[in-house]
Amino acid sequence: MKRDDSIQQIKERRDWDLLVIGGGASGLGVALEAVSRGYRTLLVEQHDFSKGTSSRSTKLIHGGVRYLRQGNFTLVRDALRERGYLLRNAPHLVHDLALVVPVYRWRDLGFYGSGLKLYDLLAGRLRLGWSQLLGRDEVIRRLPTIKVRGLKGGILYHDGQFDDARLAIDLAKSIAARSGVVTNYVQAVSLLKNGAKTAGAVVRDMLSGEKYEASARITINATGAFADHVRRLDDENAPPLVAASQGTHIVLDASFLPTRTALMVPKTEDGRVLFAIPWYNRVIVGTTDVAIKEASLEPVPLAEEVDFLLRHSALYLTRAPTTKDILSVFSGIRPLVSAKKGPTSALSRDHQVLISESGLVSLVGGKWTTYRKMGEDAVEAAMKTGRLEPRSGTDTRALRINGSALGQPALTDSLHPALPVSREQVITGVQEEMACTIEDVLARRTRALFLDARAALEMAPAVAKIMAEELGRDEAWQREQVESFRSLAKNYLPSSVAR
Ligand SMILES: Cc1cc2nc3c(=O)[nH]c(=O)nc-3n(C[C@H](O)[C@H](O)[C@H](O)COP(=O)(O)OP(=O)(O)OC[C@H]3O[C@@H](n4cnc5c(N)ncnc54)[C@H](O)[C@@H]3O)c2cc1C
Numbered sequence: 001m002k003r004d005d006s007i008q009q010i011k012e013r014r015d016w017d018l019l020v021i022g023g024g025a026s027g028l029g030v031a032l033e034a035v036s037r038g039y040r041t042l043l044v045e046q047h048d049f050s051k052g053t054s055s056r057s058t059k060l061i062h063g064g065v066r067y068l069r070q071g072n073f074t075l076v077r078d079a080l081r082e083r084g085y086l087l088r089n090a091p092h093l094v095h096d097l098a099l100v101v102p103v104y105r106w107r108d109l110g111f112y113g114s115g116l117k118l119y120d121l122l123a124g125r126l127r128l129g130w131s132q133l134l135g136r137d138e139v140i141r142r143l144p145t146i147k148v149r150g151l152k153g154g155i156l157y158h159d160g161q162f163d164d165a166r167l168a169i170d171l172a173k174s175i176a177a178r179s180g181v182v183t184n185y186v187q188a189v190s191l192l193k194n195g196a197k198t199a200g201a202v203v204r205d206m207l208s209g210e211k212y213e214a215s216a217r218i219t220i221n222a223t224g225a226f227a228d229h230v231r232r233l234d235d236e237n238a239p240p241l242v243a244a245s246q247g248t249h250i251v252l253d254a255s256f257l258p259t260r261t262a263l264m265v266p267k268t269e270d271g272r273v274l275f276a277i278p279w280y281n282r283v284i285v286g287t288t289d290v291a292i293k294e295a296s297l298e299p300v301p302l303a304e305e306v307d308f309l310l311r312h313s314a315l316y317l318t319r320a321p322t323t324k325d326i327l328s329v330f331s332g333i334r335p336l337v338s339a340k341k342g343p344t345s346a347l348s349r350d351h352q353v354l355i356s357e358s359g360l361v362s363l364v365g366g367k368w369t370t371y372r373k374m375g376e377d378a379v380e381a382a383m384k385t386g387r388l389e390p391r392s393g394t395d396t397r398a399l400r401i402n403g404s405a406l407g408q409p410a411l412t413d414s415l416h417p418a419l420p421v422s423r424e425q426v427i428t429g430v431q432e433e434m435a436c437t438i439e440d441v442l443a444r445r446t447r448a449l450f451l452d453a454r455a456a457l458e459m460a461p462a463v464a465k466i467m468a469e470e471l472g473r474d475e476a477w478q479r480e481q482v483e484s485f486r487s488l489a490k491n492y493l494p495s496s497v498a499r
Pocket of ligand 1: 021022023024025026027044045046047048049050051052053054055056057058059060061062186187188189222223224225226230245246247248287288297331332333334335365366367368369370
């Protein structure tokens with residue numbers, strides 16, 4: 001996957017079947033579905049793949065236990081089916097995760113136990129394992145740092161866990177391997193029109209500043225929290241569709257929950273679920289839900305969110321974490337669908353596909369787990385416009401995702417004593433995965449920034465040097481890169497939290 005080759009293709013070709021705008025879970029899902037059906041497909045991402053929400057999730061491939069409480073069984077069943085496909089299609093990145101719900105009131109044991117049994121049943125043959133009631137001692141064995149006072153027992157159940165940004169990179173590679181063209185750092189700046197019909201976009205290479213026309217029979221807006229912005233490029237009076245909600249996670253040292261089992265709290269004081277999940281030898285605690293006015297690519301965690309996460313961690317863990325213990329803090333923006341009406345075909349309550357009068361297809365809402373189904377629904381809606389000759393979808397087995405797991409090099413071979421990031425990973429990122437900046441390498445090709453922001457900052461000069469050798473850049477480039485990474489990484493340090 002080479003960026004220069006993709007740019008060359010954008011310059012030379014004017015006959016795309018599909019132009020996909022946005023390189024997060026939604027856009028990558030659409031593009032993989034489209035190339036699998038043999039459509040000539042171009043995907044442009046204005047920053048890096050998964051720079052938006054898609055690198056900032058809770059890292060669960062799940063049906064969504066909380067939807068059970070809302071009685072939304074179809075949604076849960078569909079997501080559990082997708083969970084099963086994803087475990088099969090990307091076994092190098094998605095694995096079975098055991099989660100335990102600790103119970104402090106006898107009546108909750110039956111309540112949550114029966115809910116999770118239903119969860120097992122909804123998964124059908126794609127079940128990862130049966131849920132089980134656990135005695136108090138077994139809960140303590142599974143979660144050694146759980147608060148034991150009043151603990152009655154617990155329920156163990158299964159979901160999938162993954163590395164979101166790595167999955168995005170591997171999806172991009174899989175699209176390229178099937179002759180699709182994908183590129184990062186290319187923004188759709190305006191839409192091309194053929195009469196009243198949308199017919200592609202003018203795109204700008206954000207690294208060179210050059211602009212090109214990418215004509216396409218169908219244009220798909222898969223820009224997540226930015227979907228309304230692109231819809232207004234099509235129709236300046238398009239009503240708002242996306243309600244943005246921010247969710248934040250804190251990352252702690254593994255000693256706060258030294259186990260491979262995750263802790264799931266089914267009901268916090270604001271009625272949400274909360275997870276503490278082991279991930280790459282750290283613990284991720286999240287998340288929150290705060291309505292925000294304006295979506296940004298680099299959302300800033302709020303003090304109230306961090307306080308909420310620390311307070312709830314302290315309710316369940318024997319050692320109460322403090323701000324000083326936070327290794328990294330990151331926020332993402334949920335692109336929730338706020339309007340249910342319009343010239344639309346509502347394909348699911350979780351995600352929606354809308355087709356504007358000009359034929360612009362917008363895919364909004366959804367979640368990582370259902371990215372494949374979202375892609376399928378968007379491509380099928382595009383076919384229904386009559387601008388693409390219908391082609392049948394592939395069997396879900398054929399959507400195998402190329403790639404290998406993020407290696408965990410020995411710390412002795414690492415660029416930093418606290419995090420396993422190797423020279424080879426940096427080189428692979430640049431040569432094969434379109435990494436253009438230190439941030440691309442440390443935030444998404446490896447997960448250093450999300451796992452330990454200070455360590456990531458400290459290794460930035462070494463990463464800049466390796467990248468400069470690969471890209472033929474000088475010392476001024478290295479200095480500028482380190483400076484810009486430094487100002488970004490501050491957002492991930494607890495001291496930067498907006499108070
Ligand atoms: C806190 C939180 C936790 C979550 N946890 C989970 C979880 O555990 N499991 C799960 O399944 N789901 C989870 N989700 C949901 C999931 O992460 C999102 O639904 C998904 O990542 C959204 O993907 P997207 O592609 O729609 O949006 P994004 O990832 O934001 O991608 C949109 C992309 O479009 C690009 N873009 C915008 N405008 C343009 C333009 N003009 N030209 C080119 N590119 C453009 C942006 O740069 C961006 O990269 C979570 C969400 C949040 C917020």
